[in-house]
Amino acid sequence: MNTNTSGIDPTPAENNGALAELGVAAAAAAIREGEISAESYSAALLERARRNSDLQSFITIDESSVLAAAVEADKAHAAGSTAPLLGVPLGVKDSYLTRGLRTTIGVKTLETFIPSRDAAVVRAIKDAGGIVFGKNNLVEMSYGLTGDNARFGQVKNPRGREHVPGGSSSGSAASVAARIVPAAFGGDTIGSIRVPAALTGVVGFKPTTGRWPGDGVAPVSHTLDTAGLLARNVDDCILIDQIIVAGDTIPPSGRSALEGVRFAYAPRQFLGLVDPEIEAQFNDTLHRLRSAGATVVEIDLGEDFSALADRVASNLFFRETQQAVSEFLHTNDIPATFSQIYDDLKPQLKDVWGQFVIRSGPGYLSDADFETTLSIDRPELQRRLGRSLSEGGFDALAFPTVAALAPLIEEQWSFTVAGEQVDHLFLAKNTIPASGAGLPGISLPIGLARSGLPFGIELDGARGDDRRLLDVARRVEQALEKIPA
Numbered sequence: 442m443n444t445n446t447s448g449i450d451p452t453p454a455e456n457n458g459a460l461a462e463l464g465v466a467a468a469a470a471a472i473r474e475g476e477i478s479a480e481s482y483s484a485a486l487l488e489r490a491r492r493n494s495d496l497q498s499f500i501t502i503d504e505s506s507v508l509a510a511a512v513e514a515d516k517a518h519a520a521g522s523t524a525p526l527l528g529v530p531l532g533v534k535d536s537y538l539t540r541g542l543r544t545t546i547g548v549k550t551l552e553t554f555i556p557s558r559d560a561a562v563v564r565a566i567k568d569a570g571g572i573v574f575g576k577n578n579l580v581e582m583s584y585g586l587t588g589d590n591a592r593f594g595q596v597k598n599p600r601g602r603e604h605v606p607g608g609s610s611s612g613s614a615a616s617v618a619a620r621i622v623p624a625a626f627g628g629d630t631i632g633s634i635r636v637p638a639a640l641t642g643v644v645g646f647k648p649t650t651g652r653w654p655g656d657g658v659a660p661v662s663h664t665l666d667t668a669g670l671l672a673r674n675v676d677d678c679i680l681i682d683q684i685i686v687a688g689d690t691i692p693p694s695g696r697s698a699l700e701g702v703r704f705a706y707a708p709r710q711f712l713g714l715v716d717p718e719i720e721a722q723f724n725d726t727l728h729r730l731r732s733a734g735a736t737v738v739e740i741d742l743g744e745d746f747s748a749l750a751d752r753v754a755s756n757l758f759f760r761e762t763q764q765a766v767s768e769f770l771h772t773n774d775i776p777a778t779f780s781q782i783y784d785d786l787k788p789q790l791k792d793v794w795g796q797f798v799i800r801s802g803p804g805y806l807s808d809a810d811f812e813t814t815l816s817i818d819r820p821e822l823q824r825r826l827g828r829s830l831s832e833g834g835f836d837a838l839a840f841p842t843v844a845a846l847a848p849l850i851e852e853q854w855s856f857t858v859a860g861e862q863v864d865h866l867f868l869a870k871n872t873i874p875a876s877g878a879g880l881p882g883i884s885l886p887i888g889l890a891r892s893g894l895p896f897g898i899e900l901d902g903a904r905g906d907d908r909r910l911l912d913v914a915r916r917v918e919q920a921l922e923k924i925p926a
Contacts, residue, residue: 479528532625560657632872
């Protein structure tokens with residue numbers, strides 16, 4: 442973690458813990474009502490970041506800038522500002538451009554690059570009074586699911602430091618789980634928000650693809666990518682979503698129970714291979730939802746569903762990367778070329794890019810197969826999921842976000858689930874379908890294994906129906922037992 446020390450005495454430890462437990466909405470309300478100052482809140486979080494620097498959840502924190510922004514927020518509050526995020530520090534994945542604060546995308550090639558403008562999401566948060574606390578560590582070029590980064594270090598899971606936190610938004614999830622920040626922005630292409638949310642025990646929201654602006658966020662695949670959020674609770678996701686998507690409000694349903702809500706679940710597709718503790722807790726969660734008034738119905742998405750979803754996601758993920766990254770570098774005047782970034786990747790990732798991402802690679806998808814993916818396979822995936830939700834009148838499809846517990850860092854590339862050997866890509870097995878179809882999805886923590894490692898339930902809604910999904914998720918959250926901090 443690269444920090445600038447402030448010289449300001451930290452908040453007393455007993456107060457730091459209470460401040461660190463505040464979520465986004467709670468912190469904003471406390472600052473707005475004069476219960477705490479933005480400066481004292483930021484100072485407490487900075488002190489917590491120092492004490493948890495071993496997590497390697499941040500690449501860059503400019504402490505003096507954070508405190509200066511907090512002082513300005515307190516002045517604005519004294520002058521009568523009621524900005525919704527006034528004085529609240531938030532983490533930002535280091536794939537987002539941040540004006541005056543370096544953006545590395547997790548690679549050595551860009552370790553000194555300082556953008557001259559903010560990504561659209563960052564701009565919206567600043568306009569709402571929020572503060573960029575720092576840039577979260579990530580898997581290089583957002584290409585991975587475990588939190589491994591050769592240049593800036595392996596991110597560790599706050600729930601068990603010898604375990605991975607998931608990825609690629611690894612530092613964002615770890616910093617929220619460790620109570621360093623109340624929320625952090627991430628990016629999701631095949632599960633990079635929802636996977637680390639489940640493995641670290643926080644909430645992870647992936648909006649409908651295209652709902653949040655992607656301007657200024659380093660891409661992997663324009664068809665699959667979306668910005669999103671990792672937070673402590675669903676209400677904070679709702680607040681941030683309403684700020685990012687101005688005017689699209691989510692009025693409270695006025696109901697805490699789940700009467701009238703219908704959930705589908707597809708065990709054949711999502712529970713074929715799963716850790717026994719996760720399966721047991723997932724089934725118990727379905728029972729809780731029924732007890733709260735919901736209807737839960739088993740469905741089948743088809744024998745070829747998983748193969749279809751995997752094909753759509755992998756084809757688009759690899760095929761679109763070179764063009765998307767090259768355009769991003771050029772459009773934003775970033776002092777690096779695609780070739781320079783490729784040449785400097787860690788060996789394992791460079792091998793993958795050489796096979797599937799580089800146009801001359803032996804596994805590079807042909808134009809004909811790419812067109813088939815876009816015109817036939819992806820529409821079929823969207824049709825099948827959309828029809829399953831609409832014909833049954835379902836509010837959401839429910840399943841375990843990740844079918845495995847967080848693997849050990851030393852075993853992250855190959856580990857066992859229910860006695861069967863799998864590789865790191867297994868972590869995204871359940872999150873891939875929503876990405877391929879562009880659906881909104883949200884992961885909620887539902888329990889802890891005997892080892893203390895958390896796991897989550899994902900709810901996927903109909904495309905474009907984010908407001909309804911978030912409201913249902915808020916009510917589900919109320920029906921679940923909170924996992925301890």
